[in-house]
Amino acid sequence: MSTVTEISSSRLPQDLLQKHGTALDAWFDDRFAKKLKEVEENKTPSLAIIATKGTMDWAYPPFILASTASALGWDVSVFFTFYGLELLKKELNLQVSPLGNPGMPMKMPFGPEWFQGINWNIPNAVMAGVPGFEKLATGLMKKTVKNNGVASIQELRDVCVEAGVNLVACQMTVDLFGYTRDEFIPEVKDWIGAASFLPVAQQSDVCLFI
Amino acid sequence: MSTTAQELDARGLNCPLPILRAKKAINGLQHGQILRVRATDPGSVKDFDAFCKATGNELVSSEQDGGEYVFQIRKH
Numbered sequence: 001m002s003t004v005t006e007i008s009s010s011r012l013p014q015d016l017l018q019k020h021g022t023a024l025d026a027w028f029d030d031r032f033a034k035k036l037k038e039v040e041e042n043k044t045p046s047l048a049i050i051a052t053k054g055t056m057d058w059a060y061p062p063f064i065l066a067s068t069a070s071a072l073g074w075d076v077s078v079f080f081t082f083y084g085l086e087l088l089k090k091e092l093n094l095q096v097s098p099l100g101n102p103g104m105p106m107k108m109p110f111g112p113e114w115f116q117g118i119n120w121n122i123p124n125a126v127m128a129g130v131p132g133f134e135k136l137a138t139g140l141m142k143k144t145v146k147n148n149g150v151a152s153i154q155e156l157r158d159v160c161v162e163a164g165v166n167l168v169a170c171q172m173t174v175d176l177f178g179y180t181r182d183e184f185i186p187e188v189k190d191w192i193g194a195a196s197f198l199p200v201a202q203q204s205d206v207c208l209f210i
Numbered sequence: 211m212s213t214t215a216q217e218l219d220a221r222g223l224n225c226p227l228p229i230l231r232a233k234k235a236i237n238g239l240q241h242g243q244i245l246r247v248r249a250t251d252p253g254s255v256k257d258f259d260a261f262c263k264a265t266g267n268e269l270v271s272s273e274q275d276g277g278e279y280v281f282q283i284r285k286h
Contacts (some may be wrong), residue, residue, distance in 0.1 A: 068226040071233035072264040149224040149251070159230050 046075040048204035050197070054083030056094035056141060056153065057104065062087070062210050063156035069206075070163035077204070078160075079197040081170035084210075085177070088169055088184045092154055096141050097134045099127040109143040161187045166200075168192050214282070215243035221250045221278065228254045229261050232283065236267060239285045244270060247281040254279055 017024065047069040051062040062078055069076045080088050087094070098104045106120040127133050145152065160167065169184060171191040181191070190196075201207045218235045220228035228249045235245050247258070255272060258281045262269040270282040 064226055067230055071226070071229050072261065149222040149227065151224075151227050151230075155227075 044073065044075050045069075046204040046206070047077070048197075048201040048207045049076075049078045050201070050207075050209045051078055051080045051084035051087060052082050052210065054086030054094065056096040056138060057101075058210065059087050059094050059153045060156075062208075063153060063160060064151075065208065066165050067156050067159040067163065070160065070165050075166075076160075076163075077166040077168065077197075077200050079168050079170065079192075079200075081173050085169060085173055085179065085184075087153070087157070088167065088188055090183060090185055092157075094153060095134050095138045097127070097137055098122070099124060099133070106137070106140075107144070109140055109147050157185075161185070166190075168197065170194075213244070214246040215239055216245050218245060218247045220254070221248055223249065224251050225253050225257065229257050232258070232261070232281075233265075236265075236283065236285050241285055243285050245283045245285070247283065249279045249281070250277060252279070254281070258283070 047065065049062045049066060053059070062084075066076045066078050086092075096104070098106050106122060107118065108116055108120075110116070142152075166189050167185075167187060168190045169188050170193065172193055173179075174181070174191065181188075216235055216239060218231055220231050223231070228247065228251055232245060232247050235247075239245060247254075251257075255274075258272060259269060261267075262283060266286040268284040268286065270284050271280070272282075273280045
């Protein structure tokens, strides 16, 4: 055995440890803490969202969080699957319905204040039976959104596209629902499956299923 | 103190639009230049604080003026 090999194996560190063990431990802890801090400070945070709903109300959380995260300088990926694919359509035609959605207030976005404050308690049977009720509810929601200076879904999606958010679609659902790729915005970065998105989600600091 | 390089009127806009518009405006600024934002969304006070901390830009001032909020942000 050469001297170099002996030094690089276990003899020298052991000698050193016996003599200066405590000092070495302290040095290592200090150095390690500094390195860890450096790594954390230089790391770009990342967000991965799985968007599974295709109604107007459920379209807000993924797009608000994705656009805001991108504004904070984070890396963002959104995987659109099942009804979430609606959010990637060229023509956004998102609806919202209070039917089967008891948490949704039914308020009028016009008229005097006392009138706007009324929460219309409409029976499910009426909501289900009146033709065009969903269109009406959607129209009222859009008006409320506009009145309150809240962004439209289109606007939030545009911000995401502009900021380079990684928008990916679930290929299986595209096939399942008989869609074609040209129905979706050209900014869809990839057409993938669960096996491709899970590693992205695993590496992200924040992962949300919406 | 440096002068304001750009003004952003975010009045009437709600979360997260003031932040998104501000981010876009800051992108067009040079290092050290100041963006002045006027907003009416009360949530923007905490949001701009968090935004600046996360992005490394300096929140030079955050003031309330009647029903309006005025923020001055210096680009990092």
